[in-house]
Amino acid sequence: MDDIKLYGKTEMEMQKLIDTTAQFSKDINMEFGLDKCRTLHIKRGKIRPGHYVVNDTDIITAMEPTDLYKYLGYKQLKGLDHTEIKNTLTIEFKKRVNALCKTKLTGKHLIKSINTYAIPILTYSFGIIKWTKTDIEQIERTIRTTLTKHNNLHPKSAIERLTIKREYGGRGLIDLNHLCQKQVGNLKAFFLLKSQTSEIHKAIVQNDFNYTPLNLHEDISSLNTESNDLQTQKLDSWKRKVLHGRHPHDLEQPHINTAASNKWLKIGNLFPETEGFIIAIQDQIVNTKNYRKFIIKDSSIPNDKCRKCHVQPETIQHITGACTTLTQTDYTHRHNQVVNIIHQKLALKHKLIQNTNTPYYKYKPQTVLENDTHKLYFDRAILTDRTIHYNRPDIILQDKLNKITYLIDIAVPNTHNLQKTISEKINKYTELKEEVARIWNQNKVYIIPIALSTTGVIPNHLLHSLKLLELNETLYITLQKAAILNTCRIVRKFLQIDEHEIPHNT
Numbered sequence: 001m002d003d004i005k006l007y008g009k010t011e012m013e014m015q016k017l018i019d020t021t022a023q024f025s026k027d028i029n030m031e032f033g034l035d036k037c038r039t040l041h042i043k044r045g046k047i048r049p050g051h052y053v054v055n056d057t058d059i060i061t062a063m064e065p066t067d068l069y070k071y072l073g074y075k076q077l078k079g080l081d082h083t084e085i086k087n088t089l090t091i092e093f094k095k096r097v098n099a100l101c102k103t104k105l106t107g108k109h110l111i112k113s114i115n116t117y118a119i120p121i122l123t124y125s126f127g128i129i130k131w132t133k134t135d136i137e138q139i140e141r142t143i144r145t146t147l148t149k150h151n152n153l154h155p156k157s158a159i160e161r162l163t164i165k166r167e168y169g170g171r172g173l174i175d176l177n178h179l180c181q182k183q184v185g186n187l188k189a190f191f192l193l194k195s196q197t198s199e200i201h202k203a204i205v206q207n208d209f210n211y212t213p214l215n216l217h218e219d220i221s222s223l224n225t226e227s228n229d230l231q232t233q234k235l236d237s238w239k240r241k242v243l244h245g246r247h248p249h250d251l252e253q254p255h256i257n258t259a260a261s262n263k264w265l266k267i268g269n270l271f272p273e274t275e276g277f278i279i280a281i282q283d284q285i286v287n288t289k290n291y292r293k294f295i296i297k298d299s300s301i302p303n304d305k306c307r308k309c310h311v312q313p314e315t316i317q318h319i320t321g322a323c324t325t326l327t328q329t330d331y332t333h334r335h336n337q338v339v340n341i342i343h344q345k346l347a348l349k350h351k352l353i354q355n356t357n358t359p360y361y362k363y364k365p366q367t368v369l370e371n372d373t374h375k376l377y378f379d380r381a382i383l384t385d386r387t388i389h390y391n392r393p394d395i396i397l398q399d400k401l402n403k404i405t406y407l408i409d410i411a412v413p414n415t416h417n418l419q420k421t422i423s424e425k426i427n428k429y430t431e432l433k434e435e436v437a438r439i440w441n442q443n444k445v446y447i448i449p450i451a452l453s454t455t456g457v458i459p460n461h462l463l464h465s466l467k468l469l470e471l472n473e474t475l476y477i478t479l480q481k482a483a484i485l486n487t488c489r490i491v492r493k494f495l496q497i498d499e500h501e502i503p504h505n506t
Contacts (some may be wrong), residue, residue, distance in 0.1 A: 038063045042078060073124065082130045089129075093121045094142055101150040107275035108166065108268020110152065114143070115174045122176065126183035130213045136177045143173065152272035154280035158244040160234040161279065166265040168235060169248060171275070178230055188214050243295065247282040250415045250457060260458035264480050278484050281316055281491060282455050288495075289314040307497055319494050320454040320487050321414040330493065331412075334454075334486035337361060339394050339410050341478055342450060343378055345471055346397055350374040360482065373401055384435040390428045397469070403443040405436055406469060408450060412483050415453040422461050425449035454487045456480040 068075040096118040147153035164170025194201035208216035292298040306314040343365040347353040352369035365378040377396040395408040
């Protein structure tokens with residue numbers, strides 16, 4: 001019996017209750033812990049003093065106006081101290097979010113842990129404690145600043161994207177404002193339903209004129225709890241942004257597979273720092289010279305010319321896939337990583353190499369692999385009777401039994417160049433296709449472009465190409481991850497360059 005709270009009981013009734021309880025405890029040889037008990041006497045809204053004597057010897061002391069007792073997890077006296085409780089919950093919430101950000105969880109699991117370990121601290125209070133919209137917005141701001149402090153979120157990233165579901169291109173954090181409204185709506189609906197059969201619930205509903213966070217006298221229809229509509233609103237808000245909205249518009253192009261393009265977010269196996277950085281690249285808010293000069297209006301930037309080639313404007317698209325000085329180095333390395341994946345899978349599929357656990361980034365393709373049924377060439381020119389300028393596809397696979405040859409060429413362009421790149425690859429090797437069919441006496445020759453964007457956007461044609469090669473369709477996930485990781489490496493390396501150390505004739 002930790003606490004005793006009087007609700008309109010007379011002192012005589014209270015004394016009788018205490019004596020009865022004490023006698024019962026004595027009868028069953030139980031020690032009555034009076035030192036743990038307190039009395040609280042409230043008359044006309046004011047706390048009245050007065051201890052209670054038990055059996056003429058023991059005393060239950062009365063609570064002071066400054067004392068608090070815990071009921072259903074919250075400290076209170078005459079009522080709840082909403083300000084104090086909110087401060088306590090906010091401090092614990094910040095502590096948990098900060099602790100989670102220090103872990104080595106992947107991007108998806110970090111957000112999931114915040115949703116399941118930190119946010120429930122607040123969820124229990126929704127509908128009991130009066131949280132204003134400003135309070136909720138401040139807590140959401142706290143989450144963003146904490147993620148930014150640990151390099152898990154770019155401070156200029158689209159705010160809506162953080163709480164959009166991962167399958168739609170967001171990061172899947174729970175929307176606290178919506179969660180609060182939903183919780184209040186559910187509690188409100190419960191009280192209104194019970195008021196039809198319970199007199200006490202009916203009385204509460206009739207008299208709650210904003211005395212509680214539920215404000216039961218207000219019509220429940222004023223609360224909007226439709227999550228589907230909320231997701232649509234956030235997506236629309238994200239698309240309306242001039243800079244951030246370019247990526248979602250790219251995903252809506254007819255030749256793009258949206259679900260596949262967002263698969264890396266759905267899987268969520270990248271580190272939070274990498275996940276936040278590639279999202280910043282997609283949102284085009286990376287600190288390039290073009291961004292600093294024209295978006296944030298930095299007067300210290302005289303021009304936006306690339307710090308390496310000194311020719312083109314230094315935009316994020318220029319860094320990820322259009323700077324001529326990176327063509328033979330960083331872009332080639334990223335391209336070769338994707339080539340390694342395709343070559344290794346084809347070699348394993350046709351038993352040209354033994355089953356191996358070598359990761360793609362350590363795999364070194366051999367120039368020629370051959371067995372009784374298949375031949376696999378890597379980066380080898382095809383000798384033809386007449387001169388053909390484009391006679392060196394990345395990979396050539398020859399099916400000896402069926403007399404079928406696959407000319408496979410791989411590219412990792414920027415998103416806006418995907419469709420153009422695929423068309424160029426097909427046109428580029430048309431002549432070679434005809435020559436190979438003639439001089440090798442092949443029944444069929446296929447040109448197979450393997451193209452995905454620098455930021456992991458997947459065109460429908462890539463899935464078609466994998467199907468034509470009889471490779472597992474889910475292989476695009478590995479290709480996507482390789483492209484994203486290498487793009488992040490290229491951009492980080494580029495941004496660390498001091499432009500004053502580079503001669504202008506490079």
